Amino acid sequence: MRWRGRRPRPQCAHDDAWLEPWFQYLLGRGVTFSMDSSVEGITLAAAKLQSVQVLQGGAPVDVFADYFVFAVPQEVMAALVTPAIIVRAPSLAGIARLDVDWMNGIQFYLNREVP
Ligand SMILES: Cc1cc2nc3c(=O)[nH]c(=O)nc-3n(C[C@H](O)[C@H](O)[C@H](O)COP(=O)(O)OP(=O)(O)OC[C@H]3O[C@@H](n4cnc5c(N)ncnc54)[C@H](O)[C@@H]3O)c2cc1C
Numbered sequence: 001m002r003w004r005g006r007r008p009r010p011q012c013a014h015d016d017a018w019l020e021p022w023f024q025y026l027l028g029r030g031v032t033f034s035m036d037s038s039v040e041g042i043t044l045a046a047a048k049l050q051s052v053q054v055l056q057g058g059a060p061v062d063v064f065a066d067y068f069v070f071a072v073p074q075e076v077m078a079a080l081v082t083p084a085i086i087v088r089a090p091s092l093a094g095i096a097r098l099d100v101d102w103m104n105g106i107q108f109y110l111n112r113e114v115p
Pocket of ligand 1: 037038039040071072073076103104105106107
C-alpha cells in the first residue's frame with residue numbers, strides 16, 4: 001500500500017494505544033477478566049454445553065454461562081472438541097485438520113524518526 005502524504009504512525013506501543021483503553025472501557029461496563037485462567041475441558045448435558053472447566057490460578061473451577069465464546073488458537077480448540085461434541089455439532093469435525101501455519105515476529109518501538 002502506498003500512503004499519500006505523511007504515513008500515520010502509532011505514538012506508543014500497541015498495548016497502550018489499543019488494548020489498554022479497550023480493557024478499561026470493558027472494565028467500566030462491568031466485564032470481569034480472569035487473567036490467570038485456562039480452559040481445560042467442556043462438559044455437555046443432554047444436547048447442550050453445560051459448563052467449561054477452567055483452571056483459575058491453578059485451582060479447577062466449573063464455569064456456567066448462557067453462552068461461551070472460545071477465542072483460542074485452533075490447536076487448543078481442537079483438543080477441547082471431543083467426539084461427543086462433534087456428534088452434536090458435526091461442523092466441528094474438521095477442526096483438527098485445518099491447515100494452519102506458525103508465525104512469529106518482533107516489533108521495534110523507535111524513539112526517533114528513521115528514513
Ligand atoms: C509480532 C506480531 C505482530 C503482529 N502485528 C499485527 C498488526 O500490526 N496488525 C494485525 O492486524 N495483526 C498483527 N499480528 C497478528 C495478530 O496478532 C493475530 O492475527 C491476532 O492476535 C490473532 O488473534 P486471535 O484472537 O485469533 O489469537 P490470539 O491473539 O493468539 O489469542 C488467543 C488467546 O487464547 C489464549 N489461550 C490459549 N490457550 C488457552 C486456554 N486453554 N484457555 C484460555 N485461553 C487460552 C491465549 O493466551 C491468547 O490470549 C501480529 C502478530 C505478531 C506475532
